[in-house]
Amino acid sequence: MTSLPADDAACGWYHTSRTRQPRPAHTGETQARWTVVGAGLTGLAAARQLALNFPDDEIVLVEAQEVGFGTSGRNAGFAIDLPHDIGAEDYIGDVATAKMALKLNRTGQSILRSTVEQNQIDCALRPSGKYQAAVEDRGIAVLDAYRRGLDKLGEASEIIEGKDLPEHIGTSFYRKALYTPGTLLLQPSALVKGLADTLPSNVTLYENTPISQVGYGDKTVLQHSKGRITTDKLVLANNAFGGRFGFLQGRMLPIFLYASLTRPLSEAEQESLGGKSFWGVIPADTYGTTVRRTHDNRILIRNSFSFNPDGRPRQKYLDRFVRNHRTSFERRFPVLRDVDFEYTWSGSLAMSRNHEGFFGQLAPNVYGALCCNGLGITRGTVTGTLLADWLAGQRNDLIDMLLASPGPNKTPPEPFLSIGVNANLAWGQYRAGLES
Template structure:
């Protein structure tokens, strides 16, 4: 018996969740249930895996279990970038091995295609637009990052546009940045709205239970998942709960729950929109990894996301959110001095499952247990495609993309505590200090 001692408990004020359409939350599980398939985690991986299992096995029930409301947890808390391009931060040109980069691009494009088809087929109102993204630099060292990425994109044969400072206000309304690199393939969306829509359009043979936190697991010829009000027995378990997979007995000391913090403004008035100028919908990521991500949303709000913390138990730290809201305010004011009276309406945290070697896990974890874990910050596209392909792999299907994922070494082990926390916190602190004006 494995006792699960760390459970999700995200903070309450996620702007994406509260500004997306409300939905009828599915009941939590009670009593005893038996099914061939159980999927744990209703984020991008879990929703995709459950959907594809249901397609591959139309006569079987698939039970999908979520510890919180769908769309309230990690999958609904990111910045809403469904990115197509590879971005290997360990490589000098951010592309690295060209063959790996080409396969990564294929994976990301397939993930985008799957999502686009589902959104169109089920009329999911998540404000999905193929808007591209800006990667912008404030200082000269940021421009060097963009130039290195240009060389990598040239090697990969991908299109981009370099936008100089004088032209940036026509795009994003601010001249805060020196230079930006625009790549056209990114899709922007409202992440919580997408997750809610994906959950409400699952095949009929998927049974979703929300607010059902698993506290004990028994592995064997069957997998028994126990919670406060009952248990679920399955022939096969698919873990799709990212860093929490460690608390279910797998990949221990490999995944780092890194939390990022975001604030979302109130909607801009018509006068404020005119004062800002630029395009009415865009997304920008920083040249420096530790800088600020900024978006102008479909409902004319401004999102600012920056600041990091390492939370080993996978739960947010309220004091960090309180402290980082002030940093969001400063970042907003630096970029948008023409909007002096625009308050934040929502502020929240959300986690990433990161690994030291920037690799995830895909495949079989144990007899009757499979997983696609460790998103490394690419949850929307990579989570969707790996969840889908994992269900195909379980069904006996093979492809070059499945073989590529199976051949990945997976996340490597990290040092034990307290050395781990000391090292990660020092790295995060130094990275944020070094980001300077990019933050």
């Protein structure tokens, strides 16, 4: 392995969720029927479902870092149901395809809600819906087009004009918002920690066990500094780091996004802000700012992008982008100018040029659900679950759709890739204007 996961330390979701005792790292020699690499949302879902489908088999789940600290605990906490095809004029495109995407996302939501309820996982999961908000003319046009697409799909939405938005989200910054009711909001690190601590009894989780070398053959041998795991069947659920295992190389782009979380608002600050006590806003412009008011009365600001080809964070970007967060925060909440950020962190997305993920067999006895394209909560949950069902011999329309995907397409070679991606990111953020 030429690069191992190593996220920055100050992830607000991780530090404000409950403290748990990590499971011990793997040591020595282990023989396993099934091994899942990556204990994020996809890997946890795959391990859970494999354990249910194969109750007599021991499932090994390996995580390079501590559960809840990595990528799955660093997103904005939106479990979104609706399709959003940015390549289509109305952001819906082909209705049949959109309906299947909708079914896939809602299946992921259903699995998630059921697992959270059955295991009493405290992750502040609420069916709050989401606001997609705009201030620039380009953003307003996106909202209008998307509403037409949702009407075509038969999905509920509501346009809220800027004068009415303070009653909802406590700010008059935006000119218009499109509210859709189907999104679940949650605390992502708390979710992942809870999922890990309620795995079936035939799953053995090893944390802080980065795999440093892998050998393929009739069995797969996973080596690390203190031992090795020999497995009959390997499931890769480690997103962009799947490329480090020799698969989909040059097809997944590790794009980093940056977030800051304030200290809790005082009662006086909450009163001056107004609006609802819990909500989430996504930007009309892809490169704009995501904002949340959390269950513990903090404000989350998420924006700014970087392309880190090795999948590892850079301190220089954290230092630079926290200034962007401050500007975005003060534009939206001038009454909260004295509220400081308590945490700032980065988190990676595995993106592909054609917005397709991978699902299925990578090599003999090696399988994967990789590249969630920014929809990790719903897509990770559902693809991990469905991959385990497919490995148990099950088939349905969603599994067939995922298997029929062409997968991520190839990217240009370096240095052209980095030049092109960084130029696109810089241009997109510049064009976002006040949406950022």
